[in-house]
Amino acid sequence: MKGALFVTGPAGTGKSSFCGALKEWFIKNNMDAAIVNLDPGSEFIPYESDIDVREWISIADIMAEYSLGPNGAQIVASDLIIEHIDRIKNILDELTDYYVIFDTPGQIELFTLRTSSNLIVETLGGKKSMIAFIGDSVISTTPSGHISQKLMYSSVLARFFKPTLYVSNKIDLISEAQLNDIKEWEETPDKLADIFMEEGTPMRKDFFYNILNAFQESGLSNTIIPVSTKNMVGFEDVYSAMALFLSGGEDEDTLYKDD
Numbered sequence: 335m336k337g338a339l340f341v342t343g344p345a346g347t348g349k350s351s352f353c354g355a356l357k358e359w360f361i362k363n364n365m366d367a368a369i370v371n372l373d374p375g376s377e378f379i380p381y382e383s384d385i386d387v388r389e390w391i392s393i394a395d396i397m398a399e400y401s402l403g404p405n406g407a408q409i410v411a412s413d414l415i416i417e418h419i420d421r422i423k424n425i426l427d428e429l430t431d432y433y434v435i436f437d438t439p440g441q442i443e444l445f446t447l448r449t450s451s452n453l454i455v456e457t458l459g460g461k462k463s464m465i466a467f468i469g470d471s472v473i474s475t476t477p478s479g480h481i482s483q484k485l486m487y488s489s490v491l492a493r494f495f496k497p498t499l500y501v502s503n504k505i506d507l508i509s510e511a512q513l514n515d516i517k518e519w520e521e522t523p524d525k526l527a528d529i530f531m532e533e534g535t536p537m538r539k540d541f542f543y544n545i546l547n548a549f550q551e552s553g554l555s556n557t558i559i560p561v562s563t564k565n566m567v568g569f570e571d572v573y574s575a576m577a578l579f580l581s582g583g584e585d586e587d588t589l590y591k592d593d
């Protein structure tokens with residue numbers, strides 16, 4: 335494969351829609367792309383998958399076999415993917431010229447908090463792995479919503495420590511002024527801090543200020559790629575970020591280099 339993009343994020347932010355739209359974008363631009371659905375619990379997926387773990391793993395069967403409810407079964411299902419990893423890898427080995435997009439479970443913790451996920455990323459994507467965190471632009475229109483999503487993004491980064499894109503999806507649902515605010519908060523975190531300074535208790539102010547500083551000092555600000563999956567907007571920027579990393583133009587620690 336040319337590159338692997340693992341798509342994660344909170345439930346309902348548009349991960350599956352993003353996977354489908356990105357594949358479509360690649361094909362429209364004369365590049366090969368495939369989607370692997372790693373979500374055994376999805377009932378409907380808005381794309382044609384090339385590999386789908388639901389062929390081998392059924393939530394209903396796991397619930398019956400282990401006497402579990404749907405939540406417990408989803409956790410077991412996530413771990414069961416490991417049993418099929420060689421089979422997936424064998425198929426991917428044939429897709430030499432493909433960008434491979436991995437859709438992950440609707441609940442972010444099923445991907446980020448299972449140690450099996452590290453093994454999945456390392457085995458299937460290896461050094462060519464990138465992660466896309468899909469956030470919801472509507473949630474980011476308030477400072478606390480934006481920071482909360484950045485913290486979730488940080489937890490993904492902490493877990494995998496792979497180059498991780500922050501994609502702010504659904505920009506068709508917010509105004510240009512709101513999008514500019516979000517971009518401004520990213521470029522100048524002090525602006526966001528100022529807003530917090532105007533409201534809330536001193537402890538809350540300190541908390542947010544320290545978080546913003548941590549983002550800034552770790553280079554985790556100014557990373558947002560605005561996208562509308564619905565209107566097919568922003569995908570050139572997603573591709574550029576992938577191409578930059580895969581060509582070796584990114585940070586040393588997380589760099590992929592052909593050896």
Ligand SMILES: Nc1nc2c(ncn2[C@@H]2O[C@H](COP(=O)(O)OP(=O)(O)O)[C@@H](O)[C@H]2O)c(=O)[nH]1
Nearest residue numbers: 345346347348349350351440503504562563564
């Ligand atoms: N308006 C709008 N809705 C979107 C966009 N992307 C996804 N959605 C909707 O958001 C909902 C959740 O999408 P889905 O891809 O299933 O989210 P997932 O749970 O993260 O995989 C669906 O109703 C999608 O149609 C977008 O760019 N704009």
Ligand SMILES: [Mg+2]
Nearest residue numbers: 349350376440
């Ligand atoms: Mg989904």
